Amino acid sequence: MQPLSRLVPVLAALSLWAGGAWAQVTQFAAPAGQGRELSIYSSLDNDLAAPLIAAFQHQRPDIAIRYENLLTTQLHDRIMAETDAGGPTADFAFSSAMDLQVKLANDGYAQGVVTPDTATWPAWANWRDTAYALTFEPAVFAYHKPSFAGSEPPATRADLMRWMAENPARAKGRIGTYDVTRSGVGYLFLARDQELYPQIWTVVEAMGRAGVQQFPTSGELLERIADGRLALGYNLLGSYAAEWARQHPDVGLILPRDFTVVVSRVGVVPSAARSPDLGRDFLAYMMSPEGQSLLSETLRLSAVSLEVAGQTSPAGGMQDLAGLRLKPVPVSPGLLAYLDQATRAKLLARWNRAISGQ
Known part of the structure; x- marks a missing residue:
């Protein structure tokens, strides 16, 4: 079997002026050829995002992905501006700015999503099935x-x-x-x-x-x-x-x-997503045991999922967390x-x- 990183041809990587700041845009072609496009806004660096995208496309080879690497404030402002203008925005948004992601959800710019793993997700990591903490x-x-x-x-x-x-x-x-x-x-x-x-x-x-x-x-x-x-x-x-x-x-x-x-990186599916079903599918993959294992073991971003944490090091290769007084920042309006x-x-x-x- 080929490494996942070789299954996804990158068609283009360029910088664009968007929302008053430079954004790095990378286009990942659909491995199976022509297909639908999933749009992602994220603050995760491209080198960390690439294995995650490759793994998702391995499951969904019919999906092309437009990945925009943005600053956290820019990501928040883009989604608000595009939604308020009546147009579509990203299908999925992933950011390390927990407070800004919760603000999007609280202000109506994100939609509720129930995935196969929602029922077992830690309560502190889920606000109203709308904003999910995906890393630890x-x-x-x-x-x-x-x-x-x-x-x-x-x-x-x-x-x-x-x-x-x-x-x-x-x-x-x-x-x-x-x-x-x-x-x-x-x-x-x-x-x-x-x-x-x-x-x-x-x-x-x-x-x-x-x-x-x-x-x-x-x-x-x-x-x-x-x-x-x-x-x-x-x-x-x-x-x-x-x-x-x-x-x-x-x-x-x-x-x-x-x-x-x-702290955690938080994922949301914007309310004005062009293809919300694709955004929901990507969120579901990131919450799945496979997606959480990839975040923890390959990206070293650590798993939120208790199932994955029980199978692998929840510190993503750092050290055993047993015995520590862990104080996660809850995903809630308190942010x-x-x-x-x-x-x-x-x-x-x-x-x-x-x-x-x-």
């Missing part, structure tokens, strides 16, 4: 292994504070985290930390005294951890850290033992509070005061 991605500590030679890296937030206090020279300028003013997932992690751990501001103040470095993307943080410019990264998205650790032997990662925040501008401004102001030592 912990926030981790990533670290430069040589920087901790002969000692254990921090495994809790208390450990991190103790390490910074006892090793001021080694820590100075070598702690990194997301720039929460520019990183949506970084902001979500901070908001969740504050809800779960009132002492978080003591940790942030300590990182500020240690000269914490802030970056908008996981790649920028992990590149600096890999080469030793940073000794430790706080609250990094585990899926990316796991892949870096697999490819870079000097990168290690730890799922915090005090509590581990878990909309994170979009409130006054709430956001207040949280960011407190972050900036804590980091600067004010």
Whole structure:
């Protein structure tokens, strides 16, 4: 049998100006020849999306797929604008911006879908059969292994504070985290930390005294951890850290033992989808044991499905989650509070005061 990646010919990959920003558009031809087209808007990088698309088309060789890789805000705005204009939009939308995906569902821009796996889907991962969490991605500590030679890296937030206090020279300028003013997932992690751990501001103040470095993307943080410019990264998205650790032997990662925040990528079928049946079919595939296994084992995005989690590592190759205090962010209207501008401004102001030592 041919590898799945060879079953799908890619006809075109180009960048288009769409919705006020550049979008990368890739056309996957139907393996069986001429067929119907499924349109997907997604924030998942093309190299991660390709195996998923190939596997779906292996089951449905009559389907061509137009895949648009968008920024999370752009994805949300495109669906709203196209729907409001009375035209069709994507058949399926998949985004790491949990809050924006729930907003689409809450505001009527997504339709209800019941798949063969809906009945057994975790309650926290399903809002009204309209917005489904499809991955299970912990926030981790990533670290430069040589920087901790002969000692254990921090495994809790208390450990991190103790390490910074006892090793001021080694820590100075070598702690990194997301720039929460520019990183949506970084902001979500901070908001969740504050809800779960009132002492978080003591940790942030300590990182500020240690000269914490802030970056908008996981790649920028992990590149600096890999080469030793940073000794430790706080609250990094585990899926990316796991892949870096697999490819870079000097990168290690730890799922915090005090509590581990878990976020998810959320899928919806837009209410104005051109071919909603194809969008429902793709969602059903992603929720199926096969789709969840592919996400977990090949894409290393971790499975939500309890059935898959029981068969394979639910951490997608990171480590066993048994015994950890996992705190998934529920797919619910509670996420909309994170979009409130006054709430956001207040949280960011407190972050900036804590980091600067004010």
